Amino acid sequence: MVELKDILIKELSSEFVCNVCMDYLFDHDNFHTSKAILQCSNGCVHCLKCWTKHFETSKKNCLTCREPIESIESLSKNIILKKQFGNKKIQCPNICFEKSSEKDEVNGCKEVIKIEDCFSHLSKCNHRYISCTMEGCTETFRALDLDKHLEKCGFASIDCEHCEMKIKKFAVKEHIDNDCSKTIIKCKYSDGGCKAEFKREDADNHIKDVDHKEFIQNIIDQHKEKHEVIKRKYEDTENRLVTAEKKLAEFDQIAKKLKINCENLTSRIDSTEKYQCNWVIYNYSEKFRTYPNGAMFASPAFWLGSYKFNCELYLNGYKDYSDFLSIFLFKKNHPESSVQARYSFELVNRNPSKSVKYSNSSTFDKDLGYGFGSFRYYKKVEINEESGFVVDNKIIFNIVVDISPPTSSNVLISQ
Known part of the structure; x- marks a missing residue:
């Protein structure tokens, strides 16, 4: 809503301000039609x-000087102040957008007028906002845009091009297609x-005048033909559906057989009991110098059923067991169930009777990623060429691992 302060060319002086509420003496919203300015004697x-609020309290005196006053009607008019106010210049309120104090610099009214002339100017200002007079239309627009609005307003009436009946624009097509008595149409x-x-x-x-039996029969024949086409398509679709159901049943049987075969193969894989190999560590002396305590290198991975294992070797021991060569068995994956593994690590000697063998049995939980081995069976000082464990600068471990369903969970059994 446009207020006086929004369109004043120059700010009003204090003489136009009420010294009680500190607001203008005039109604912000209706300043151009404000009544006389009232004063006491x-x-x-x-x-x-x-003034009105003061007299509503039954007080009969002036708010400032306390001069006795019988009623608001006994107040006099300050004609000079009213005249001075009327001569103040403002922008036309239509400079702003509708119901807003924001100025429309493009389409708003640019005229500067006196306040006393504002009311007469607004009544004829081409930039004032008006409502469409067409029944049903709720749009508002500036008066100068009336013709432009009526050109596109769907509620404006125009003459039907065929019957000259007055029809609202939005209903013209429906009128011509369905109702207009003068529209040229085809026979049904x-x-x-x-x-x-x-x-x-x-x-x-x-x-009434034309015999349409032949034409009606033609339409009946067309409908029959369409019915036959639809019927054939339906039968074809039904046959395809039957065929698809048969194929689905066949695929279901195949899937069941494949599932059984898969289970059998899995059972066969899981029933694999034993893995055995010789793990040869070449360049033993160089590796012994290169790998410090806690450093390891791993054997190739191997599978027993659905379980993946490997061995890890610490040539200079692991942590506190630095005097021993240490070897471990590790489970590397996480299948659905736990597994019990029986395994042995045999450090091969040139003289088979002097080979050193360590055996153990461990239950690996389904989430357990590490395994167990020996810290104390292979003393480093005893592994050399003189003792027969190092041959051609290499050592050999004979590794045997077999698995079976666990007899207990997370239990290490030493043998």
Whole structure:
């Protein structure tokens, strides 16, 4: 909503301000139609709102000087102040957008006028906002845009091009397609071969005057033919569906057989009991110098059923067991179930009777990623060429691992 302060060319001085509420003496919203400025006999001026509120309290005196006053009607008019106010210049309120204090610099009214001339100017300003007079239309726009709005307003009435009846724009197409008596239409049996065209108002006479049996029969034959086409498509679809159901049943049987085969193969894989190999560590002396305590290198991975294992070797021991060569068995994956593994590590000697063998049994939980081995069976100082464990600068471990379902969970059994 436009207020006086939004369009004043120059700010009003304090003489136009009520010294009670500190607001203008005039109604912000209706300043161009404000009534006279009221004052007491001593010339004390206040806004109409403050005077009215004061007398509503049954007080009969001036708000400022306390001069006795019988009623608001006994107040006099300050004609000079009213005249001075009327001469103040403002922008036309239509400089702003509708119901807003924001200025429309493009389409707003640019005129500067006196306040006393504002009311007469607004009544004829081409930039004022007006409502469409067409029934049903709720749009508002500036007066200068009236013709432009009526050109596109769907609620504006125009003459039907055929029957000259007044029709609202939005209903013209529906009127011509369905109701207009002067519109040229085809015979309702045109699909059957009738080529006649006539005004809608003559349709009944055409039906009476022309024998349409042949055309009606043609339409019946067309419907029958369409029915047969649809019937064949339905039967074809039904046959395809039956075939698909048979194929689905066949695939289901195949899937069941494959599942059984898969289970059998898995069972066979899981029933694999034993893995055995010789793990040869070449360049033993160089590796012994290169790998410090806690450093390891791993054997190739191997599978027993669905379980993946490998061995890890610490040539200079692991942590506190630095005097021993240490070897471990590790489970490397996480299948659905736990597994018990029996394994042995045999450090091969040139003299088979002097080979050193360590055996153990461990239950690996399904989530357990590490295994167990020996810290104390292979003393480093005893592994050399003189003792027969190092041959051609290599050592050999004979590794045997077999698995079976666990007899207990997370239990290490030493043998």
